[in-house]
Amino acid sequence: MTSKETLTTPSAEYPVGAGLLAKAPSQSTSSLNDTPLSRASRIVAPPxxxxxxxxxxxxxxxxxxxxxxxxxxxxxxxxxxxxxxxxxxxxxxxxxxxxxxxxxxxxxxxxxxxxxxxxxxIGYVPQALEFDRGLPMTVDDFMAAMCQRRPAFLGLSKHYAAAIGEALERVGMQDKRKRRMGALSGGERQRVLLAQGLIPPxxxxxxxxxxxxxxxxxxxxxxxxxxxxxxxxxxxxxxxxxxxxxxxxxxxxxxxxxxxxxxxxxxxxxxxxxxxxxxxxxxxxxx
The missing domain is CATH 3.40.50.300 (P-loop containing nucleotide triphosphate hydrolases)
Structure with a gap:
């Protein structure tokens, strides 16, 4: 099974990508001059x-x-x-x-x-990646093949380059983008699978x-x-x-x-x- 599929139902077709990283909502702060009563009257639960x-x-x-x-x-x-x-x-x-x-x-x-x-x-991250380790496919090539419609041999498209770079940074693989996939350890390949799972959200x-x-x-x-x-x-x-x-x-x-x-x-x-x-x-x- 590939890591990108579509789920078809009678009502819709759901593209399979993966991942979203969001910041928790920030909380407001009170003035030092507020009294306990005045603060209590304006307390609003964080969203x-x-x-x-x-x-x-x-x-x-x-x-x-x-x-x-x-x-x-x-x-x-x-x-x-x-x-x-x-x-x-x-x-x-x-x-x-x-x-x-x-x-x-x-x-x-x-x-x-x-x-x-x-x-x-719908995002999907498979258990393992089976491929010919002799293929001259770099991490960037793999991410291009998984995350964009443009053929991977043409390189990263400008539309996805920033998102792919950020995803690899988040999983600690930014410095290994030019390494061949076959030269990575099993744990490193799994991190790349997690990275492709972040695109699209x-x-x-x-x-x-x-x-x-x-x-x-x-x-x-x-x-x-x-x-x-x-x-x-x-x-x-x-x-x-x-x-x-x-x-x-x-x-x-x-x-x-x-x-x-x-x-x-x-x-x-x-x-x-x-x-x-x-x-x-x-x-x-x-x-």
Missing amino acids: LPQVSGPTLEFAGVSLTLGRTTILDKVTFQVRPGSVHALVGPNGGGKSSLIKTLLGQMPHQGRLSVHWPAEPGT PQLLVLDEPMSALDEAGIQVFERLLGDWRAAGITVLWIEHDLEAVRRLADHVTGLNRRVLFDATPQQALTPERLLTLFSTHPRSLA
Whole structure:
């Protein structure tokens, strides 16, 4: 699967790009001469971040390939503007569920994307990048191929050059723009994938194990980006195996092993009993 796709529904076609970094709203300051009473009479709560992301609804989503059941009546909701983690064992259907969302897999049941206004951009960051490491493709060439319509061999277009430079700066790859992609480490290639996910700005961002190849510095970059996406009100659906990171960073967690076994906050979801059931060979439903 490429990192740029389109999701087609009966009502609209949603371009897949990724990423938005927004500043938190600033707070006003009071004069030193204000009295407590006068200040209290004018107190206004700081504005909440404007939610730009959609609500996702999976209602009885099932997927069968041959005689194998991949997804069994999966039902849960992703709240708008939240960081929603999807956890479970390998082969439990997490990536297949993502592919149904991106229009890559046939399925039964209902999958709905409810936008707050006009349909927006969907961003996708894949788990890994498979390519011929002998290709003479630099980081700039890759970003040009992913982020612009102009052929990559013609170089960066003026329209995207500044955005691409800023995205690479944010992930710490600005000084390696002329390096061949095949010469990068796995963690560096993953940072480049995150960078392409920042262009164009999305309202829905789908992440397939983005931390899998990152080193410690890359993990810090990712965590900072995740905070920025949350502050910007972007809806994030995040597949992750690092349960400690999920516990710290996610707003909500769904445990998936062919079917939904739990759907709760990280503190409620990531208990020893629930995790034992989730990763068992024959999971049973939890009340």
